[in-house]
Amino acid sequence: xxxxxxxxxxxxxxxxxxxxxxxxxxxxxxxxxxxxxxxxxxxxxxxxxxxxxxxxxxxxxxxxxxxxxxxxxxxxxxxxxxxxxxxxxxxxxxxxxxxxxxxxxxxxxxxxxxxxxxxxxxxxxxxxxxxxxxxxxxxxxxxxxxxxxxxxxxxxxxxxxxxxxxxxxxxxxxxxxxxxxxx
Numbered sequence: 001x002x003x004x005x006x007x008x009x010x011x012x013x014x015x016x017x018x019x020x021x022x023x024x025x026x027x028x029x030x031x032x033x034x035x036x037x038x039x040x041x042x043x044x045x046x047x048x049x050x051x052x053x054x055x056x057x058x059x060x061x062x063x064x065x066x067x068x069x070x071x072x073x074x075x076x077x078x079x080x081x082x083x084x085x086x087x088x089x090x091x092x093x094x095x096x097x098x099x100x101x102x103x104x105x106x107x108x109x110x111x112x113x114x115x116x117x118x119x120x121x122x123x124x125x126x127x128x129x130x131x132x133x134x135x136x137x138x139x140x141x142x143x144x145x146x147x148x149x150x151x152x153x154x155x156x157x158x159x160x161x162x163x164x165x166x167x168x169x170x171x172x173x174x175x176x177x178x179x180x181x182x183x
Contacts (some may be wrong), residue, residue, distance in 0.1 A: 008084060014066040015083045016057060019043075019076050024105055040112075049076055 023043045044054040048071065056062040064072070069083035106112040122129040 009063045011086050012083050013057065013060065015085075015087055016064055016072060016089055019072060019078075022076075028105060047072055107183050 007116040020040075020043055023046065024039055027039060027042070040054060041051045047054065049068075053062065070080065072078075073080060073082050088125065106115050118129070118133070122133075154177060
């Protein structure tokens, strides 16, 4: 591989990541649970490639070839040759950075995993999830000085007359398979 080819591959990767950032910013203007779910999958669908292929491009195990670069340009409404030209910070190395990326967008796989877990929990139990998450965030945000973590306090739903918690316990257990015993 020649140095020129390596430079074009890096420029195309940088531009593909810029396209993804544009897609995220356009999608998350009015964030709700539905828009945050599956952004990378939806971006891959927009580019008419498999999500796994997009993942391989991001991880640098695949490169964006000539035909795929042109496909990206057409589907993202960029002029021909856009993918081969440096854009963003790479185009102006001496320029001041415009602004930091938004902090409310997951930055890596770990953050996307956590967001996915929270969304899954919220979608299954919206009221309970909202109550627990607000309590947790309230504790974290109102802490003025670091203190040793206390034992988590279980959040109880409002008590109903004659409810001792066994009904909730029984509902929680339904559909849960027992663990396999060790041999």
